[in-house]
Amino acid sequence: MKIIVLKFGGTSVGNLKKIAKVAKIITSYINKKYKVIVVSSAMSGVTNELLLKTKKISKNFPDEEKDVILSTGEQISCALIAGKLNELGFKSRSWLGWQLPILTKGNYSSSRIVKIKKNKLINYLKSGGIPIVAGFQGVNSDFRITTLERGGSDTSAILCAKFFNAEKCIIYTDVKGIYTTDPNLIKSAKKINKISYEEMLEMASLGAKVMQPVSIQEARLNRIEIDVRSTFSKKIGTTITRKKNIFSKNTIRGISFTKNDSKLTLIGVKDKPGVAASIFKPLYENSINVDMVIQNISAESRETDLTFTVKLEDLIKTRRLLENNKSIKFKKLVVNENVSKVSIVGVGMITTPGITYRMFKALAKEKINIEVISTSEIKISVLINKKNLKKSVEILHQEFKLNNNL
């Protein structure tokens, strides 16, 4: 069987007219003799609306029941798509997480798929049916509904592609593909034709919100090729694939950035073993993600300054935790809310010398001060003043020739 997985995001099924469009895309693959497995998100806005209800009931609304509620979003969109396909004369039905089943483990509201049982769906495909699988949901060993992390429908789709040995997984969304940077900020941003899993992972986790990082990681591990494209355009999108499939002269694939970072500096911290751990432990325990960290080297003095970034939404909590923690001794806490992180991403970086230098020089030329630096094998991130964000991305976009076709 030539199987293909088509995943439709929330905006793609956002209203009944769009669902008709989705049905048309699905049948075009049927006409090409594919066996199609469809995975759908909830109609856009629905999940947030449902979530709001639970929050109004209780600040500690139980995750078990939250999952029962949130899963209805996909339940409805899948049944509507199946209904539309029936209307068009195709055999189709919805398949909910507990029906296949899609087995999950882990906590409610952030479960992970461990297995998708195949036989029912294979029989259904053989009978000529088009299964519409509810994304974002599964069932656990207690026979209760679970949901994955937010945006988990991508993961549902990738794992359907894995378990059913699909040729490909196509993510239909509201953007035309992955761009060299955010086209809303930089007009000259270009659509990338091919990007490696690794680059996409950096782009995704750094703020390019097209796909959920966990899903890309799953695709990478299982070597599933992903196409990201628009539901509302016939143009080809971006293929996310293995490094070896990419032939491009560009060292840098894209530039991502964040707008919601904040920088904290603890001045005059006692410099002794274990002090960093005692600072970060309470943050970890409160699920606060610490991103960039630098500590001044203190060869002589017994004091040091410690700087790190957290998401803006975690700032107040972080501050309170630091100030109330008696085991941390420091002289002063300085906070900067006006920072942005800009990152250049590309697998070619590791084999190309001088990238760091080119980046810093380009920024320096425009007198943009770099506050913090962090690097990985395929990316370099710098923290800058938020007011310089657009300019920084623009000059880096130019410096690494991302305006050219890729």
Add this chain to the structure above:
Amino acid sequence: MKIIVLKFGGTSVGNLKKIAKVAKIITSYINKKYKVIVVSSAMSGVTNELLLKTKKISKNFPDEEKDVILSTGEQISCALIAGKLNELGFKSRSWLGWQLPILTKGNYSSSRIVKIKKNKLINYLKSGGIPIVAGFQGVNSDFRITTLERGGSDTSAILCAKFFNAEKCIIYTDVKGIYTTDPNLIKSAKKINKISYEEMLEMASLGAKVMQPVSIQEARLNRIEIDVRSTFSKKIGTTITRKKNIFSKNTIRGISFTKNDSKLTLIGVKDKPGVAASIFKPLYENSINVDMVIQNISAESRETDLTFTVKLEDLIKTRRLLENNKSIKFKKLVVNENVSKVSIVGVGMITTPGITYRMFKALAKEKINIEVISTSEIKISVLINKKNLKKSVEILHQEFKLNNNL
């Protein structure tokens, strides 16, 4: 175990504030040492909203998928109630149709419950949990979601009471009980303290929309006592029970009426065997419910007039079927859309002579013309001009002393 079933209707769980009220009622029974099984409807309006979506997708939206969609209404309300109870410190969870399971047979969208599996829920009750069971839904042998007839949550509750041997089933709704007639039309309408299943069945199917007839029939067959009362009032409501438990001097228990009937008269129908069947067969095949029927006796002539009533919403379809049916010969079709059916209901009727006479006399005195009459053992219905509806109900309410306390 002292088990009680509490069922909450759509308006009782209509918003989050009301759900808080519902939670309070539930815990009051827990405090009285009851083991409580809760059955909930969808939040008011939700089912219609979902239904509208399916209708916009397709006029022939498949019932299988419609059930997947409609069942989300109860899925959400149950989880919200369970979440609220958790917030209040009680152990509670939602139980969906497929989880117990509640096994159904029959067509999608009008399935009937054949069994409710007990062990999981019994264990849960023993562990001190408060189960919130989704009404209106079940699962069939194909492991697919089914729904009952509209209003089927009443049936879900009654059958929970049956399978779990509950002491009682309490239907919490937005009215204070069953009234002698519609209090919106007749100010002097009185709440009935006790009514028999049989009377309630007549009242329900004749237009008193408090409970779904199928659910009352199930209660009657299984001798389950039902209390109908308001979620928003502390006053006791109406008990629906066996005839032998009712001690009341009133022969007539209540008066029900319809506003959406229409009368059709076929004039000059050939009077030969099988003609009535040939008229009603196409109506039956098109799911049109024929209510009152009278045929003039034609001793000499070979022609007769045939009169019957159908719901106003079926009138156009009925008319078309009659006029397009070549096998039916008649001279003329006369339609009257301005008719109402008024019925007096009471189990005492069968042993009390003169009820029919009193009814007709009371109407005649006010010069209200009776167009069609039909009777059963416990009710007498008359068809009258709609303009006389209020007056008719008023004088019958007085004639049979329903203004007095019952």
